[in-house]
Amino acid sequence: MRAAVNALAILSAAAALEAAPRVAAAEEDAAPPGRSAREGADRWVPSLAPTFGASFQHWEGALESEICRGCTFPNPMSQSLRPAASGDDRDVTPFFGGNLELMTPELPLPARPRLFVGGEILATFGVDRTIAREGDPGTIGSPFPAGTTLQPFNEDTALGQGSETIATLGSPFYGAYTGVAFPFQVYGRRLRIKPAFAWMRYTVDVEGLVVDAECLDRTTAPTNLCNTISATQQGVLREIRLEGSDTGTFNGIGPGLDIEMDTGVLGPLGTSIFLGGRAYRVLGDRKVEFDSTESFPNQGPGLSADETRGQWSFEADPWMYRVFVGLRVQWLGFAD
Numbered sequence: 001m002r003a004a005v006n007a008l009a010i011l012s013a014a015a016a017l018e019a020a021p022r023v024a025a026a027e028e029d030a031a032p033p034g035r036s037a038r039e040g041a042d043r044w045v046p047s048l049a050p051t052f053g054a055s056f057q058h059w060e061g062a063l064e065s066e067i068c069r070g071c072t073f074p075n076p077m078s079q080s081l082r083p084a085a086s087g088d089d090r091d092v093t094p095f096f097g098g099n100l101e102l103m104t105p106e107l108p109l110p111a112r113p114r115l116f117v118g119g120e121i122l123a124t125f126g127v128d129r130t131i132a133r134e135g136d137p138g139t140i141g142s143p144f145p146a147g148t149t150l151q152p153f154n155e156d157t158a159l160g161q162g163s164e165t166i167a168t169l170g171s172p173f174y175g176a177y178t179g180v181a182f183p184f185q186v187y188g189r190r191l192r193i194k195p196a197f198a199w200m201r202y203t204v205d206v207e208g209l210v211v212d213a214e215c216l217d218r219t220t221a222p223t224n225l226c227n228t229i230s231a232t233q234q235g236v237l238r239e240i241r242l243e244g245s246d247t248g249t250f251n252g253i254g255p256g257l258d259i260e261m262d263t264g265v266l267g268p269l270g271t272s273i274f275l276g277g278r279a280y281r282v283l284g285d286r287k288v289e290f291d292s293t294e295s296f297p298n299q300g301p302g303l304s305a306d307e308t309r310g311q312w313s314f315e316a317d318p319w320m321y322r323v324f325v326g327l328r329v330q331w332l333g334f335a336d
Contacts (some may be wrong), residue, residue, distance in 0.1 A: 040270065040332040041112075045103040047331065049274070051120070053324025054094045055202075058317035061131030061165035062086040065210045065242065065310040072307045073293065081240065081308055082163045082212055085134040093169040097122030101328070103181060116194065117178040124202075126169035131314060135162020137211040140239045142227065152225045152235065158213035165312045170203030170247065177256060177278075194258040198278050202320075203249050206288045208312030210242040242310035244292035252280030252320055260328065270330040278322040288314040 064084040068075045101118035138160040144151045179196030215226035216236045225235035258276030265271075291311040298305040 040330065041106045043105055043333055045270075045330050045332060047101045047103070047328045048098060049101065049326045049328040050096070050098045051122070051324045051326035052094075052096050053322055054092055055124070055169065055320060055322045057091050057320040058088065059091055059129060059131055059167055059204075060086070060088040060315045060317075061167065061206075062313045063132050063134075063163050063165045063208060063210070063311065065163060065212070065308065067240075068307045068309075070304045070306065072295070073309055078309075081310075082161070082210055083134050085132045085163060087130075087132040087165075089129045089131055091126075091129055091167070091169060093124050093126045095122040095124045095171075095173075095322075095324075097172065099175075099326075103330075106183075111182050111184075114181045114183075114192075115178070116181055116196075118176065120175045120177075121172050122175070124169050124171040124173065126171065128166045128168050130164055131167050132165040132312075133162065134164075135211075136160065137162035137164050137209050140211065140213045140237065152227060154225060155213045155215040158215070158226055158237075161211055161213055163210045163310070164208070165314060166207045166209075167314050168205045168207075170205050173200060173202035175200035175278075179256070181260075190262040192258075192260045194260060194274075194276075196256040196258065197253070198256045198280070199251070199253050200278070200280055200320075200322075201249070201251050203247050204288065204314065204316065205245070205247050206290070206312065206314045207245045208243065208290065208292070208310060210240070210292075210308075210310040212240040212308075214238040214240065238296065240294065240296075240308050242292045242294055242308060244290045244310060244312060246288050246290040248286075248288035248314065248316070250282050250286065250316060251284065252282045254278065254280040254319075265332065268332055268334050270332045272328045272330065273326070274328060275325045276323070280320045280322075282316060282318055282320060286316045286318065 065081040066078045067081040068078040071077055097120060099118050099120035101116055103114050103116040106112040106114055140158050140160045143153055143157045143159055175198060177196045177198035179194055181192040181194045183192050226237040227235045256278040258274050260272050260274035262272045291309055293309045295307045
């Protein structure tokens with residue numbers, strides 16, 4: 001009887017050993033696709049992604065100009081040259097670039113999250129934004145139709161006078177980010193939600209222009225005439241043109257969120273599409289300020305040796321925002 005029991009025990013153990021590989025294989029086949037070793041769940045996964053999107057930021061600007069007649073700056077006798085102006089605009093600039101990212105293997109935690117870190121460089125396609133403006137700055141000219149001769153006009157009616165402050169988002173800008181990716185499935189599709197902390201560095205090019213006409217009839221009582229009236233009445237035009245520019249460099253940090261969906265595997269490569277957004281808090285000084293001066297020689301009564309100066313300022317909003325979409329190509333490695 002005892003021999004029969006021992007034989008039964010030996011047969012049971014042998015059957016269990018024989019069944020163990022089949023159970024393990026069945027468990028591996030039943031593993032969720034999101035944790036498949038073939039799809040990189042247990043690997044470091046580098047990836048490269050072209051991205052396209054747009055940035056958004058509110059800008060403000062101001063300008064003023066002055067003239068010091070018969071003197072130089074600084075001088076309390078200086079007076080306004082053109083009316084001061086201020087304004088604002090919302091910049092919307094498209095960009096295209098790429099980012100390089102590295103994602104860790106799945107962590108042994110609930111929801112199987114993964115860490116990631118990445119860097120990016122983006123080319124912008126900025127347009128000139130007129131932040132502040134008065135008048136219509138351009139080239140000084142007569143208000144009368146072309147072909148009109150010896151028709152007097154004064155400096156108040158001369159065309160092309162005005163001032164402006166123009167800003168353009170520079171190119172390229174740089175960024176880096178890090179965060180945690182949480183995988184999940186929707187209707188059989190593998191997705192990842194990726195909250196992140198991001199940094200970016202960008203520039204804004206600012207230009208300023210002031211154009212003013214000063215006119216005088218030298219041969220009669222001052223009437224501010226700009227053109228030649230006759231052989232005995234000589235109208236004198238002085239065009240004042242002040243130009244300046246500067247570039248501001250800004251750094252921002254803030255939160256971001258991407259949603260990514262795997263789209264396929266081809267050999268050692270995997271692909272996914274994603275969309276995301278960032279909000280950056282601009283650090284430090286957000287202003288750009290500059291000026292330009294020009295001196296004029298003595299041209300007789302009324303047009304003395306004067307000095308002129310234009311001053312421009314720009315300020316960026318504390319927050320910049322970005323939205324983007326992209327296609328990610330991942331290196332998953334070859335199957336073991």
